[in-house]
Amino acid sequence: MSDHVYLSLEALTLAYGDTVAVDGLDLSIAEGELITLLGPSGCGKTTTMRAVAGLLKPSSGRIMLDGRDVTRLGANKRQVGLVFQSYALFPHLSVYENVAFGLKLKGERGRDLEGHVMEGLKTVGLTQFASRKPAELSGGQQQRVSLARSMVMHPKVLLLDEPLSNLDARLRLEMRTELQRVQRETGVTMIFVTHDQGEALALADRIVLMKGGAVEQIGTPEDLYNRPKSAFVADFVGFENVFAVEDGKLRTADGAVPVSGTVPAGAAALAWRPAMVALGSGPHHGSVRGVSFAGGTREYLLDSSLGPIKAEADAALPVHDLGTTLAFDLPAERAAPLQRYA
Ligand SMILES: Nc1ncnc2c1ncn2[C@@H]1O[C@H](COP(=O)(O)OP(=O)(O)O)[C@@H](O)[C@H]1O
Ligand SMILES: [Mg+2]
Structure with a gap:
Protein backbone atom coordinates (compact mmCIF):
# COMPACT_ATOMS: atom_id res chain seq x y z
CA MET A 1 0.00 0.00 0.00
CA SER A 2 1.44 3.37 -0.95
CA ASP A 3 0.78 6.70 0.70
CA HIS A 4 0.04 8.87 -2.28
CA VAL A 5 -3.56 9.58 -3.15
CA TYR A 6 -4.82 7.23 -5.84
CA LEU A 7 -8.53 7.94 -5.84
CA SER A 8 -10.02 11.17 -4.61
CA LEU A 9 -13.56 12.40 -4.41
CA GLU A 10 -13.63 16.16 -4.10
CA ALA A 11 -16.79 17.92 -2.89
CA LEU A 12 -18.78 15.26 -4.72
CA THR A 13 -22.48 16.07 -4.90
CA LEU A 14 -25.23 14.00 -6.50
CA ALA A 15 -28.95 14.56 -6.54
CA TYR A 16 -32.00 12.69 -7.75
CA GLY A 17 -34.35 15.55 -8.59
CA ASP A 18 -34.76 17.41 -5.29
CA THR A 19 -33.17 14.66 -3.17
CA VAL A 20 -29.52 15.40 -2.49
CA ALA A 21 -28.14 11.89 -1.99
CA VAL A 22 -24.45 12.79 -1.71
CA ASP A 23 -23.63 16.19 -0.31
CA GLY A 24 -20.12 17.58 -0.78
CA LEU A 25 -18.31 14.34 -0.05
CA ASP A 26 -14.52 14.50 0.30
CA LEU A 27 -12.47 11.33 0.38
CA SER A 28 -8.88 10.36 -0.48
CA ILE A 29 -7.79 6.77 -0.89
CA ALA A 30 -4.28 5.36 -1.31
CA GLU A 31 -3.37 2.71 -3.84
CA GLY A 32 -3.88 -0.79 -2.44
CA GLU A 33 -6.07 0.38 0.40
CA LEU A 34 -9.14 -1.51 1.56
CA ILE A 35 -11.74 1.04 2.52
CA THR A 36 -15.13 0.19 3.93
CA LEU A 37 -17.94 2.64 3.40
CA LEU A 38 -20.24 2.23 6.36
CA GLY A 39 -23.52 3.90 7.16
CA PRO A 40 -27.24 3.43 7.63
CA SER A 41 -29.55 2.70 4.75
CA GLY A 42 -30.15 5.79 2.61
CA CYS A 43 -26.97 7.66 3.61
CA GLY A 44 -25.69 7.68 0.02
CA LYS A 45 -23.30 4.72 -0.15
CA THR A 46 -24.66 3.19 -3.37
CA THR A 47 -24.96 6.60 -5.02
CA THR A 48 -21.30 7.30 -4.22
CA MET A 49 -20.24 3.94 -5.66
CA ARG A 50 -22.29 4.48 -8.82
CA ALA A 51 -20.63 7.86 -9.28
CA VAL A 52 -17.15 6.36 -8.92
CA ALA A 53 -18.09 3.62 -11.38
CA GLY A 54 -19.29 6.24 -13.86
CA LEU A 55 -22.93 5.15 -13.82
CA LEU A 56 -24.22 8.44 -12.39
CA LYS A 57 -23.21 11.99 -13.25
CA PRO A 58 -22.31 14.21 -10.28
CA SER A 59 -24.14 17.54 -10.01
CA SER A 60 -20.83 19.01 -8.91
CA GLY A 61 -17.43 18.01 -7.61
CA ARG A 62 -14.63 15.97 -9.06
CA ILE A 63 -13.38 12.37 -9.16
CA MET A 64 -9.65 11.86 -9.70
CA LEU A 65 -8.30 8.37 -10.35
CA ASP A 66 -4.64 7.52 -10.83
CA GLY A 67 -3.72 11.10 -11.67
CA ARG A 68 -6.57 11.67 -14.09
CA ASP A 69 -9.85 13.56 -13.83
CA VAL A 70 -12.43 10.88 -14.65
CA THR A 71 -15.52 12.87 -13.61
CA ARG A 72 -16.85 13.03 -17.18
CA LEU A 73 -15.35 9.76 -18.38
CA GLY A 74 -17.69 6.90 -19.42
CA ALA A 75 -18.04 3.86 -17.19
CA ASN A 76 -16.33 1.56 -19.69
CA LYS A 77 -13.25 3.79 -19.86
CA ARG A 78 -12.54 4.08 -16.14
CA GLN A 79 -11.22 0.62 -15.29
CA VAL A 80 -13.43 0.49 -12.23
CA GLY A 81 -14.96 -2.87 -11.30
CA LEU A 82 -18.29 -3.16 -9.55
CA VAL A 83 -19.63 -6.16 -7.65
CA PHE A 84 -23.01 -5.87 -6.02
CA GLN A 85 -25.32 -7.94 -3.95
CA SER A 86 -27.17 -9.62 -6.81
CA TYR A 87 -24.59 -11.63 -8.67
CA ALA A 88 -25.88 -10.60 -12.10
CA LEU A 89 -24.29 -13.63 -13.77
CA PHE A 90 -25.46 -14.82 -17.18
CA PRO A 91 -27.52 -17.90 -16.29
CA HIS A 92 -27.07 -19.65 -19.64
CA LEU A 93 -23.28 -19.29 -19.65
CA SER A 94 -20.84 -21.50 -17.75
CA VAL A 95 -18.69 -20.13 -14.95
CA TYR A 96 -15.79 -20.04 -17.41
CA GLU A 97 -17.81 -18.12 -20.01
CA ASN A 98 -19.10 -15.67 -17.41
CA VAL A 99 -15.56 -14.82 -16.34
CA ALA A 100 -14.36 -14.72 -19.97
CA PHE A 101 -17.13 -12.36 -21.06
CA GLY A 102 -15.49 -9.01 -20.36
CA LEU A 103 -12.08 -10.18 -21.54
CA LYS A 104 -13.58 -11.27 -24.87
CA LEU A 105 -15.18 -7.85 -25.28
CA LYS A 106 -11.69 -6.44 -24.88
CA GLY A 107 -10.60 -8.69 -27.75
CA GLU A 108 -8.79 -11.40 -25.84
CA ARG A 109 -8.69 -14.81 -27.51
CA GLY A 110 -6.92 -18.17 -27.35
CA ARG A 111 -4.30 -18.97 -24.75
CA ASP A 112 -4.22 -15.46 -23.29
CA LEU A 113 -7.92 -15.58 -22.62
CA GLU A 114 -7.79 -19.07 -21.17
CA GLY A 115 -4.82 -18.20 -18.99
CA HIS A 116 -6.50 -15.11 -17.58
CA VAL A 117 -9.84 -16.80 -16.95
CA MET A 118 -8.23 -19.73 -15.17
CA GLU A 119 -6.05 -17.38 -13.14
CA GLY A 120 -9.18 -15.48 -12.10
CA LEU A 121 -10.94 -18.68 -11.11
CA LYS A 122 -7.88 -19.79 -9.18
CA THR A 123 -7.83 -16.51 -7.24
CA VAL A 124 -11.32 -17.26 -5.92
CA GLY A 125 -10.79 -21.03 -5.58
CA LEU A 126 -13.22 -22.10 -8.29
CA THR A 127 -11.09 -23.78 -10.98
CA GLN A 128 -12.91 -27.08 -10.58
CA PHE A 129 -16.28 -25.41 -11.24
CA ALA A 130 -15.35 -23.84 -14.58
CA SER A 131 -17.90 -25.78 -16.61
CA ARG A 132 -20.84 -25.42 -14.20
CA LYS A 133 -23.77 -23.10 -14.77
CA PRO A 134 -24.48 -20.43 -12.10
CA ALA A 135 -27.64 -22.28 -11.00
CA GLU A 136 -25.46 -25.26 -10.06
CA LEU A 137 -23.50 -23.15 -7.56
CA SER A 138 -24.24 -21.95 -4.02
CA GLY A 139 -24.77 -18.25 -3.36
CA GLY A 140 -21.24 -17.88 -2.03
CA GLN A 141 -19.77 -19.56 -5.09
CA GLN A 142 -21.82 -17.34 -7.39
CA GLN A 143 -20.50 -14.30 -5.57
CA ARG A 144 -16.97 -15.62 -6.11
CA VAL A 145 -17.69 -15.86 -9.83
CA SER A 146 -18.74 -12.20 -9.87
CA LEU A 147 -15.58 -11.35 -8.00
CA ALA A 148 -13.42 -13.30 -10.48
CA ARG A 149 -15.24 -11.66 -13.39
CA SER A 150 -14.30 -8.23 -12.05
CA MET A 151 -10.77 -9.13 -10.99
CA VAL A 152 -9.71 -10.50 -14.41
CA MET A 153 -10.30 -7.02 -15.85
CA HIS A 154 -7.54 -5.72 -13.55
CA PRO A 155 -9.59 -2.80 -12.29
CA LYS A 156 -7.81 0.20 -10.82
CA VAL A 157 -10.45 0.19 -8.13
CA LEU A 158 -12.83 -2.58 -7.21
CA LEU A 159 -16.12 -1.45 -5.71
CA LEU A 160 -18.19 -3.94 -3.76
CA ASP A 161 -21.68 -2.77 -2.83
CA GLU A 162 -23.02 -4.89 0.04
CA PRO A 163 -21.79 -8.01 -1.77
CA LEU A 164 -22.43 -10.36 1.14
CA SER A 165 -25.97 -9.25 2.02
CA ASN A 166 -27.62 -12.24 0.35
CA LEU A 167 -25.49 -14.81 2.12
CA ASP A 168 -26.20 -16.52 5.44
CA ALA A 169 -24.15 -15.61 8.50
CA ARG A 170 -21.57 -18.38 8.19
CA LEU A 171 -20.99 -17.87 4.51
CA ARG A 172 -20.69 -14.13 5.05
CA LEU A 173 -17.83 -14.72 7.43
CA GLU A 174 -16.13 -17.11 5.05
CA MET A 175 -16.51 -14.75 2.09
CA ARG A 176 -15.30 -11.81 4.14
CA THR A 177 -12.05 -13.66 4.87
CA GLU A 178 -11.83 -14.68 1.24
CA LEU A 179 -12.26 -11.11 0.04
CA GLN A 180 -9.59 -9.92 2.41
CA ARG A 181 -7.21 -12.60 1.12
CA VAL A 182 -7.87 -11.70 -2.53
CA GLN A 183 -7.30 -8.04 -1.76
CA ARG A 184 -4.03 -8.72 0.06
CA GLU A 199 -18.04 -6.38 8.74
CA ALA A 200 -16.54 -2.91 8.38
CA LEU A 201 -14.38 -3.25 11.51
CA ALA A 202 -13.14 -6.70 10.51
CA LEU A 203 -12.19 -5.86 6.93
CA ALA A 204 -11.00 -2.33 6.63
CA ASP A 205 -7.67 -0.57 6.58
CA ARG A 206 -9.81 2.52 7.08
CA ILE A 207 -13.51 2.99 7.64
CA VAL A 208 -15.48 5.86 6.16
CA LEU A 209 -18.64 6.36 8.17
CA MET A 210 -21.26 8.27 6.20
CA LYS A 211 -24.25 10.23 7.43
CA GLY A 212 -26.71 12.09 5.25
CA GLY A 213 -24.56 12.00 2.12
CA ALA A 214 -21.33 13.22 3.72
CA VAL A 215 -18.43 11.79 5.69
CA GLU A 216 -19.02 11.77 9.44
CA GLN A 217 -15.69 10.20 10.43
CA ILE A 218 -12.77 8.51 8.69
CA GLY A 219 -10.29 6.38 10.56
CA THR A 220 -8.85 2.97 11.28
CA PRO A 221 -11.22 0.42 12.81
CA GLU A 222 -9.53 1.12 16.18
CA ASP A 223 -10.10 4.87 15.79
CA LEU A 224 -13.80 4.49 15.19
CA TYR A 225 -14.27 1.78 17.75
CA ASN A 226 -12.41 3.52 20.56
CA ARG A 227 -12.44 7.19 19.60
CA PRO A 228 -15.75 8.10 18.00
CA LYS A 229 -16.03 11.83 17.39
CA SER A 230 -19.78 12.28 17.53
CA ALA A 231 -22.83 10.71 19.09
CA PHE A 232 -23.80 9.35 15.68
CA VAL A 233 -20.51 7.47 15.33
CA ALA A 234 -20.55 6.35 18.97
CA ASP A 235 -24.02 4.92 18.59
CA PHE A 236 -23.03 3.17 15.35
CA VAL A 237 -20.11 1.37 16.99
CA GLY A 238 -22.00 0.20 20.06
CA PHE A 239 -21.84 2.99 22.64
CA GLU A 240 -25.48 2.72 23.54
CA ASN A 241 -25.46 5.28 26.35
CA VAL A 242 -24.61 8.74 25.08
CA PHE A 243 -25.18 12.01 26.95
CA ALA A 244 -24.38 15.57 26.05
CA VAL A 245 -22.18 17.39 28.58
CA GLU A 246 -23.11 20.87 29.78
CA ASP A 247 -21.13 22.73 32.44
CA GLY A 248 -19.47 19.50 33.51
CA LYS A 249 -22.81 17.72 33.98
CA LEU A 250 -24.76 15.21 31.89
CA ARG A 251 -27.79 16.55 30.08
CA THR A 252 -30.56 14.03 30.69
CA ALA A 253 -34.32 13.68 30.45
CA ASP A 254 -34.37 14.70 34.10
CA GLY A 255 -32.16 17.77 33.82
CA ALA A 256 -28.45 18.20 34.54
CA VAL A 257 -26.91 15.29 36.44
CA PRO A 258 -23.43 15.32 38.01
CA VAL A 259 -20.90 12.84 36.62
CA SER A 260 -18.78 10.56 38.80
CA GLY A 261 -15.20 11.56 38.21
CA THR A 262 -13.75 14.27 36.02
CA VAL A 263 -15.08 15.04 32.58
CA PRO A 264 -12.15 15.29 30.14
CA ALA A 265 -11.55 18.87 29.00
CA GLY A 266 -13.31 19.74 25.76
CA ALA A 267 -15.72 16.79 25.79
CA ALA A 268 -19.09 17.79 24.31
CA ALA A 269 -20.58 14.44 25.23
CA LEU A 270 -19.70 11.20 26.99
CA ALA A 271 -20.50 7.71 25.73
CA TRP A 272 -20.54 4.36 27.50
CA ARG A 273 -20.80 0.89 26.02
CA PRO A 274 -23.17 -1.35 28.01
CA ALA A 275 -20.09 -3.10 29.44
CA MET A 276 -18.75 0.24 30.71
CA VAL A 277 -21.77 0.91 32.91
CA ALA A 278 -21.01 -0.01 36.53
CA LEU A 279 -23.94 -2.15 37.61
CA GLY A 280 -24.85 -2.93 41.22
CA SER A 281 -23.72 0.25 42.94
CA GLY A 282 -23.67 3.97 42.28
CA PRO A 283 -25.78 7.09 42.66
CA HIS A 284 -28.35 6.23 39.97
CA HIS A 285 -31.19 3.75 39.99
CA GLY A 286 -33.03 1.98 37.22
CA SER A 287 -35.81 -0.54 36.96
CA VAL A 288 -35.15 -3.61 34.80
CA ARG A 289 -37.35 -3.37 31.74
CA GLY A 290 -35.64 -6.02 29.62
CA VAL A 291 -33.07 -8.77 30.02
CA SER A 292 -31.45 -10.62 27.16
CA PHE A 293 -28.99 -13.47 27.31
CA ALA A 294 -26.00 -12.92 25.02
CA GLY A 295 -23.81 -15.94 25.72
CA GLY A 296 -21.10 -14.79 28.11
CA THR A 297 -23.06 -11.78 29.24
CA ARG A 298 -26.59 -10.64 29.96
CA GLU A 299 -27.83 -7.31 28.67
CA TYR A 300 -30.14 -5.22 30.79
CA LEU A 301 -32.35 -2.41 29.68
CA LEU A 302 -33.00 -0.11 32.61
CA ASP A 303 -35.60 2.62 32.94
CA SER A 304 -33.89 5.32 34.93
CA SER A 305 -34.32 8.99 35.68
CA LEU A 306 -31.47 9.62 33.21
CA GLY A 307 -33.49 7.92 30.50
CA PRO A 308 -33.09 4.37 29.16
CA ILE A 309 -29.73 2.77 30.04
CA LYS A 310 -28.19 -0.32 28.50
CA ALA A 311 -25.93 -2.23 30.87
CA GLU A 312 -24.20 -5.57 30.76
CA ALA A 313 -23.36 -8.16 33.40
CA ASP A 314 -21.54 -11.46 33.44
CA ALA A 315 -24.04 -14.21 32.56
CA ALA A 316 -22.62 -16.36 35.36
CA LEU A 317 -24.10 -13.90 37.90
CA PRO A 318 -27.68 -14.42 39.13
CA VAL A 319 -30.24 -12.87 36.80
CA HIS A 320 -32.08 -9.70 37.88
CA ASP A 321 -35.79 -10.11 37.24
CA LEU A 322 -37.96 -7.64 35.39
CA GLY A 323 -39.09 -4.82 37.62
CA THR A 324 -36.12 -5.11 40.00
CA THR A 325 -34.48 -1.80 40.91
CA LEU A 326 -30.71 -1.74 40.36
CA ALA A 327 -28.13 0.83 41.34
CA PHE A 328 -25.66 1.85 38.67
CA ASP A 329 -23.01 4.40 37.82
CA LEU A 330 -21.67 6.01 34.68
CA PRO A 331 -18.03 6.63 35.66
CA ALA A 332 -16.40 9.42 33.66
CA GLU A 333 -13.08 7.57 33.49
CA ARG A 334 -14.66 4.68 31.58
CA ALA A 335 -16.46 6.88 29.04
CA ALA A 336 -15.37 7.81 25.56
CA PRO A 337 -15.27 11.63 25.29
CA LEU A 338 -16.95 12.92 22.12
CA GLN A 339 -16.04 16.15 20.32
CA ARG A 340 -19.62 16.68 19.22
CA TYR A 341 -22.99 15.59 20.46
CA ALA A 342 -24.96 16.27 17.26
N1 LIG B 1 -33.05 6.30 -8.24
C1 LIG B 1 -33.33 7.13 -7.23
N2 LIG B 1 -34.26 8.10 -7.34
C2 LIG B 1 -34.53 8.94 -6.33
N3 LIG B 1 -33.93 8.89 -5.13
C3 LIG B 1 -33.01 7.93 -4.94
C4 LIG B 1 -32.65 6.99 -5.97
N4 LIG B 1 -31.70 6.17 -5.49
C5 LIG B 1 -31.47 6.56 -4.23
N5 LIG B 1 -32.24 7.61 -3.89
C6 LIG B 1 -32.21 8.33 -2.60
O1 LIG B 1 -30.92 8.81 -2.37
C7 LIG B 1 -30.51 8.61 -1.03
C8 LIG B 1 -29.27 7.75 -0.97
O2 LIG B 1 -29.55 6.47 -1.47
P1 LIG B 1 -28.44 5.34 -1.62
O3 LIG B 1 -27.24 5.91 -2.24
O4 LIG B 1 -29.07 4.18 -2.31
O5 LIG B 1 -28.14 4.99 -0.09
P2 LIG B 1 -27.48 3.70 0.58
O6 LIG B 1 -26.81 2.91 -0.49
O7 LIG B 1 -26.54 4.26 1.59
O8 LIG B 1 -28.60 2.96 1.23
C9 LIG B 1 -31.73 8.03 -0.33
O9 LIG B 1 -32.43 9.08 0.26
C10 LIG B 1 -32.51 7.40 -1.45
O10 LIG B 1 -33.89 7.36 -1.14
MG1 LIG C 1 -27.07 0.84 -1.05
Missing part, protein backbone atom coordinates in the same frame (compact mmCIF):
# COMPACT_ATOMS: atom_id res chain seq x y z
CA GLU A 185 -2.75 -11.07 -2.63
CA THR A 186 -3.62 -8.88 -5.58
CA GLY A 187 -3.11 -5.49 -3.93
CA VAL A 188 -6.21 -4.13 -5.66
CA THR A 189 -7.61 -0.90 -4.26
CA MET A 190 -10.98 -1.82 -2.83
CA ILE A 191 -14.02 0.02 -1.54
CA PHE A 192 -16.36 -2.27 0.29
CA VAL A 193 -19.81 -0.92 1.12
CA THR A 194 -21.70 -2.26 4.08
CA HIS A 195 -24.24 -1.24 6.71
CA ASP A 196 -22.82 -3.87 9.08
CA GLN A 197 -20.34 -2.38 11.54
CA GLY A 198 -18.84 -5.79 12.39
